[in-house]
Each structure stands twice: as C-alpha cells, then as structure tokens.
Amino acid sequence: MSSQKRLMYYGKGDVFVFRTYQKPLDGIKAIPESGFTGRNNVIFGMNAKIALEGEFLESFTKADNSRVVATDSMKNFILRKAAEYHGSTFEGFLHFVCKRFLDVYSHITAVEITADEIPFEAVQVAGDTHLETSPLVYRHSRNELITTTVKVQRSKAGYELAKQESGIRDLHLIKVSGSSFYGYIRDEYTTLPEAKDRPLYIYLDILYRYNKKEDAVADNPAVYVPAEQVRDIAASVFHEADNKSIQDLIYRIGLRVLQRFPQLAEVQFLSNNRTWEAVIEDIPGYKGAVWTEPRPPYGFQGFVVSRQDLVNEGLEKAKESVKA
Amino acid sequence: MSSQKRLMYYGKGDVFVFRTYQKPLDGIKAIPESGFTGRNNVIFGMNAKIALEGEFLESFTKADNSRVVATDSMKNFILRKAAEYHGSTFEGFLHFVCKRFLDVYSHITAVEITADEIPFEAVQVAGDTHLETSPLVYRHSRNELITTTVKVQRSKAGYELAKQESGIRDLHLIKVSGSSFYGYIRDEYTTLPEAKDRPLYIYLDILYRYNKKEDAVADNPAVYVPAEQVRDIAASVFHEADNKSIQDLIYRIGLRVLQRFPQLAEVQFLSNNRTWEAVIEDIPGYKGAVWTEPRPPYGFQGFVVSRQDLVNEGLEKAKESVKA
Numbered sequence: 001m002s003s004q005k006r007l008m009y010y011g012k013g014d015v016f017v018f019r020t021y022q023k024p025l026d027g028i029k030a031i032p033e034s035g036f037t038g039r040n041n042v043i044f045g046m047n048a049k050i051a052l053e054g055e056f057l058e059s060f061t062k063a064d065n066s067r068v069v070a071t072d073s074m075k076n077f078i079l080r081k082a083a084e085y086h087g088s089t090f091e092g093f094l095h096f097v098c099k100r101f102l103d104v105y106s107h108i109t110a111v112e113i114t115a116d117e118i119p120f121e122a123v124q125v126a127g128d129t130h131l132e133t134s135p136l137v138y139r140h141s142r143n144e145l146i147t148t149t150v151k152v153q154r155s156k157a158g159y160e161l162a163k164q165e166s167g168i169r170d171l172h173l174i175k176v177s178g179s180s181f182y183g184y185i186r187d188e189y190t191t192l193p194e195a196k197d198r199p200l201y202i203y204l205d206i207l208y209r210y211n212k213k214e215d216a217v218a219d220n221p222a223v224y225v226p227a228e229q230v231r232d233i234a235a236s237v238f239h240e241a242d243n244k245s246i247q248d249l250i251y252r253i254g255l256r257v258l259q260r261f262p263q264l265a266e267v268q269f270l271s272n273n274r275t276w277e278a279v280i281e282d283i284p285g286y287k288g289a290v291w292t293e294p295r296p297p298y299g300f301q302g303f304v305v306s307r308q309d310l311v312n313e314g315l316e317k318a319k320e321s322v323k324a
Numbered sequence: 325m326s327s328q329k330r331l332m333y334y335g336k337g338d339v340f341v342f343r344t345y346q347k348p349l350d351g352i353k354a355i356p357e358s359g360f361t362g363r364n365n366v367i368f369g370m371n372a373k374i375a376l377e378g379e380f381l382e383s384f385t386k387a388d389n390s391r392v393v394a395t396d397s398m399k400n401f402i403l404r405k406a407a408e409y410h411g412s413t414f415e416g417f418l419h420f421v422c423k424r425f426l427d428v429y430s431h432i433t434a435v436e437i438t439a440d441e442i443p444f445e446a447v448q449v450a451g452d453t454h455l456e457t458s459p460l461v462y463r464h465s466r467n468e469l470i471t472t473t474v475k476v477q478r479s480k481a482g483y484e485l486a487k488q489e490s491g492i493r494d495l496h497l498i499k500v501s502g503s504s505f506y507g508y509i510r511d512e513y514t515t516l517p518e519a520k521d522r523p524l525y526i527y528l529d530i531l532y533r534y535n536k537k538e539d540a541v542a543d544n545p546a547v548y549v550p551a552e553q554v555r556d557i558a559a560s561v562f563h564e565a566d567n568k569s570i571q572d573l574i575y576r577i578g579l580r581v582l583q584r585f586p587q588l589a590e591v592q593f594l595s596n597n598r599t600w601e602a603v604i605e606d607i608p609g610y611k612g613a614v615w616t617e618p619r620p621p622y623g624f625q626g627f628v629v630s631r632q633d634l635v636n637e638g639l640e641k642a643k644e645s646v647k648a
C-alpha cells in the first residue's frame with residue numbers, strides 16, 4: 001500500500017441555482033472576433049456540483065456521522081450563499097462559496113465546485129415603433145454553455161486556490177466548405193478516402209487557465225476572460241482559413257485565444273469529429289450535396305496550447321512567465 | 325511554462341465491437357455471494373474508446389498529417405484484431421490490441437483503451453418438455469455493465485502495463501427497509517430530517533485494481549476477478565446488515581470484495597444517492613407507503629478501500645504487499 005492520500009470525497013450534484021438580478025458583468029473590452037461585452041445577469045443560473053474533502057474517514061469506516069455535513073445541507077448552503085454574493089461572475093461566486101465552507105466547517109480541508117451555466121438568451125419583442133429587447137422574458141438555450149471549476153484548499157495563509165479553470169462546453173460548429181484531411185498514413189488498416197473539401201462539423205469543449213488563478217475569481221473586468229469571447233474566437237478562426245485537420249484547427253484557435261488574452265497561461269481543447277456523411281455528392285446543375293449524420297464511431301482530440309507555443313511561432317517574445 | 329509533458333492525444337470513441345462465439349470464460353471459482361461461474365461469450369460485445377499518445381505534435385502545429393494514423397483506421401484496426409484474439413476476457417482483448425498498435429506504429433508511445441460491455445442475457449424458451457436456455461436468442465440488457473481500461477506504454481522491455489482497472493458501472497440497487505441516516509451535523513444549514521428507516525436507493529460504479537496488473541490481462545481464470553461476482557457481493561453485503569449511511573455501506577462492500585479476492589489491491593466506489601421521496605407514509609391497516617422519484621440534487625461519494633483497511637479491521641495479517 002502506498003502512503004499516498006486515499007481518494008475520499010463526497011458531495012452533491014445537480015444543485016440548480018438561479019439568482020435573479022445579479023450584478024451585471026460590464027467593463028469587458030471588446031475584441032475583433034466578438035460582439036460580446038458583458039452579461040446582464042438578470043438570470044444568473046447554473047447547475048453546480050460540489051465535493052468536500054476533509055477529516056471524515058470514520059463516517060466510512062466506523063459509521064460515525066458526527067462529522068458529516070449532510071449533502072442536503074451542502075445544497076442549502078450553496079443556495080443561501082447565492083443571496084450573499086454580489087459580484088458578477090460564476091468564478092467569483094464559486095470562490096466565495098468555497099471560502100465560506102472552509103470558514104464554517106473546520107474539519108473540511110478542501111472544497112471543489114464545478115458550475116455549468118444554464119443559459120438564457122434575450123428575446124426581441126414588439127415595442128411601440130420597433131422591436132425591443134425584453135427585460136422580462138428570456139429564452140432557455142440548449143446550446144453551448146459556460147463551465148467553471150474552482151477548488152479552494154485550507155492552507156497556512158488561510159485559503160489556497162488549488163484549481164481554477166473556465167471554459168465553454170458543447171460548442172457545435174460546422175464549416176460547409178474549406179476543410180480537408182489528407183496525407184495521413186495509408187496502410188493495410190486504411191479504408192478512409194482522402195478529403196479535399198469536407199463539411200467539417202465539430203463538437204468543442206475549450207477550457208482555459210490563467211497565469212494567476214486569482215485573476216479568474218477577482219470579479220475584475222480588466223483581467224477577466226469571458227468564455228463568450230473565447231467561443232467567438234473559435235468561430236472566427238474556423239471561418240478565416242482553410243484547415244487541414246481538426247488538429248490543425250484547434251492549434252490555431254488556441255494561439256489566437258492566447259494572443260488576445262495575455263493573462264492566460266494555456267488553453268485546453270477536447271474536440272469531437274461529427275462530419276456528415278455524403279449521400280448524394282452531385283446534384284446536376286446545382287450547388288451543394290445531400291448529407292446525413294455520421295455513423296459511429298467518432299474521432300476525438302485532446303490538446304493543450306500554451307504561451308510557449310506563441311513564442312515558438314514568433315508571435316510573442318520569450319519571457320519568464322508569471323505563475324500563480 | 326512547465327517542462328511537464330503536454331496533454332496530447334487523439335482517438336476514436338463509440339467503436340462498437342461484436343465478436344460472436346468468442347472463447348467461453350470458465351474455470352471461475354464460485355463464491356458464496358454469487359451464482360456466477362463464467363461467461364459463454366456467444367456475444368462478446370463492447371463499446372470501446374481508444375486514445376493514442378506519440379510523436380505527432382506536428383499534426384497540430386504544422387498541419388503535417390504524415391504521422392497521423394487516421395482515427396478511421398484505428399477503428400478498422402480494433403475490429404480486425406477482434407478476429408485475431410482468441411482469449412475470453414475484455415481485459416485480455418484490450419491488452420492484445422494495445423500491444424499490436426505499438427508493434428505496428430513505431431511513433432506511437434502509449435495506447436489506452438476503455439471498453440464498456442454491451443451486455444446480452446440468456447433467454448428461456450419452450451423446449452420439448454420444459455423451459456430451456458436458447459443458444460441462439462439473446463436479450464440486450466440496459467442494466468449494469470462491465471467496464472475495463474488497459475493502457476500499455478512503450479518501454480525498454482517492450483511493453484509496460486501503465487494502467488489497468490476493471491469494474492462494474494451503473495449498478496442500481498434499492499434496499500426497501502433497514503437503512504438509516506442520522507447523527508450528522510445539525511446547524512443553521514440543516515433542514516433534512518433524520519431517517520431511521522429509509523428506502524436506500526443507490527447507483528454504484530465499482531472499479532478494482534490488482535496487486536499485479538498482469539493478473540488482470542493474463543486470461544487465467546485462477547487469478548481473474550469477474551465483475552459479475554463483485555456486483556453480487558455488493559448486493560449480498562447490502563442485504564445482510566443494516567447500514568447507517570452510504571459511506572458505511574460501501575466501506576463494507578469494499579472489505580468483502582478484498583476478502584474474497586486476495587489478488588486485488590484496492591476497490592474504488594463512486595456512489596449516488598437516489599433514495600425515493602415519501603408521499604404517503606402511512607396506509608392505515610396496510611404495510612408500506614407511497615414514494616416518488618427524488619427531486620434533484622443527488623448526493624455522491626468517492627472512496628477507495630485498500631488491503632490496509634482489512635489489516636486495520638483485523639481481517640488480514642499485515643504483510644509486504646506485492647506491487648506490479
């Protein structure tokens with residue numbers, strides 16, 4: 001047996017939190033790839049998952065519940081704290097909740113929370129003379145969503161930000177023309193035809209990490225990176241240039257994200273290939289073709305792009321990176 | 325930037341493999357908690373996910389596909405190898421495929437495959453005089469399933485088994501009477517009433533690891549641990565004694581699994597609490613009550629039980645553990 005720490009945590013998943021009229025996020029600098037400059041936070045909604053670590057081994061080994069914060073109480077705790085947090089970001093909220101947990105329960109040593117946004121979009125409604133944005137009615141979106149993880153650990157200094165990442169999940173993008181995939185290994189296991197122009201359809205999760213984790217949770221729009229701008233960079237880069245593979249594409253998206261946001265250390269991709277299958281490739285006299293959803297299996301990639309890549313590409317000067 | 329290895333892999337998911345008339349698994353020793361002694365393997369079916377690591381950085385950074393094994397070819401590779409493998413376990417099959425990948429592609433440094441069983445159950449059919457087990461018709465089960473991961477890395481010696489775990493996923497068990505949950509922390513965040521007899525309904529994933537990883541992939545029934553027996557131990561232990569929490573329950577299941585299988589090093593649990601919510605607690609003159617599915621959120625636990633716990637409980641003598 002190793003003397004390593006034993007895996008031991010417990011918690012609550014599907015904690016749905018909806019806070020109305022949260023403080024708006026504004027002061028966000030525009031970037032060329034995105035129209036996003038803020039969130040009104042009229043509905044600040046998320047599905048959170050919380051896990052605690054701490055000194056409660058005997059709840060497992062001795063059926064001793066005296067140091068068990070019931071997971072039901074964890075849910076109550078998070079919901080009540082949603083009324084006490086007055087910042088404007090998921091990152092700030094999770095950080096706040098983690099610290100309050102450590103304050104209240106001295107036998108808890110670390111708190112990790114992941115929150116997935118429950119996105120609501122503005123709707124246009126009839127005004128007296130033209131369409132207006134309703135400040136009351138919102139449309140629940142089943143599209144890509146923001147995801148954020150914060151883990152705070154008890155330390156000598158009080159709190160230590162042990163983990164922080166933010167990103168976008170379940171972004172589905174298709175480029176109908178301008179993607180290829182050829183030049184790969186051809187051997188006895190190869191049956192795939194080369195593609196010079198395929199309708200590249202990808203599912204993307206993009207997670208990014210800051211040079212200083214504290215910047216992520218500071219509720220400071222001058223250093224905050226909104227996932228919506230990262231999402232829009234992905235679409236812009238996809239649009240701009242032909243690509244030779246998903247590998248090629250995600251690397252370029254990563255470089256652009258890091259160029260736009262010097263406060264970031266790295267960007268991680270998890271991509272899926274969902275490229276349609278051709279059924280009728282030529283429609284005489286017309287542009288286009290007929291396609292269908294691909295059969296399984298699906299391809300995937302996992303890759304991290306870091307500031308060192310910008311240096312390698314000559315897009316940034318080498319320097320000592322600042323580590324949080 | 326750290327000098328740590330960069331996260332970089334790619335692969336294929338939802339690779340469905342069905343091999344008919346695979347070699348049966350037999351020679352499995354019965355245990356008191358289980359009627360399981362083998363698999364006929366008439367349908368050896370799985371959903372596999374493969375990820376490769378290796379020297380293909382330039383497929384990302386230079387759009388150079390010359391070292392890319394197309395993920396489509398990975399799928400072909402796995403399917404063809406299913407005709408070349410003649411053992412009787414998922415573990416043995418995955419190990420075989422990983423090694424063949426390293427043999428064929430010298431720039432690949434590691435191969436990880438996870439396979440989730442696609443379970444098919446025997447059906448009873450009318451015979452001449454009594455019900456018989458059909459050797460031809462099988463019923464696809466949507467219940468719990470076997471899961472197996474094998475990762476093989478290129479090493480000086482040729483291959484190194486870098487990771488191996490086996491287990492059961494999505495086991496749903498309810499105990500209608502004999503479970504309690506009380507004595508936990510009561511404070512301003514507590515609204516949960518204590519429960520002296522609750523219908524404890526859990527979802528369980530159980531993963532186990534061997535002292536010697538090689539035992540898992542050796543296709544040797546004398547040391548092989550079938551996930552079906554682990555599943556049946558969970559039900560037996562749940563049945564036998566009253567429990568004071570899920571934490572208490574999974575610890576006891578873990579101890580029993582390790583007692584039955586000295587070749588295992590540890591057992592990992594991921595449990596979910598799906599206990600029903602009471603609607604009508606008393607039905608005058610009758611036993612029972614009326615319940616409904618719980619509202620979210622759900623509680624969860626993550627925990628590892630190791631041989632050291634058996635020693636702590638006086639169930640096994642301390643000794644130098646054998647590490648693979």
Ligand SMILES: Cn1c(=O)[nH]c2c(=O)[nH]c(=O)[nH]c21
Nearest residue numbers: 181245246247299394395396
């Ligand atoms: C279609 N296709 C494969 O089969 N493999 C790969 C890959 O590695 N990258 C791709 O962009 N496409 C693709």
Ligand SMILES: Cn1c(=O)[nH]c2c(=O)[nH]c(=O)[nH]c21
Nearest residue numbers: 070071072505569570571623
């Ligand atoms: C109902 N319930 C909670 O709220 N917390 C917990 C816990 O930690 N363990 C349980 O078995 N049940 C439970």
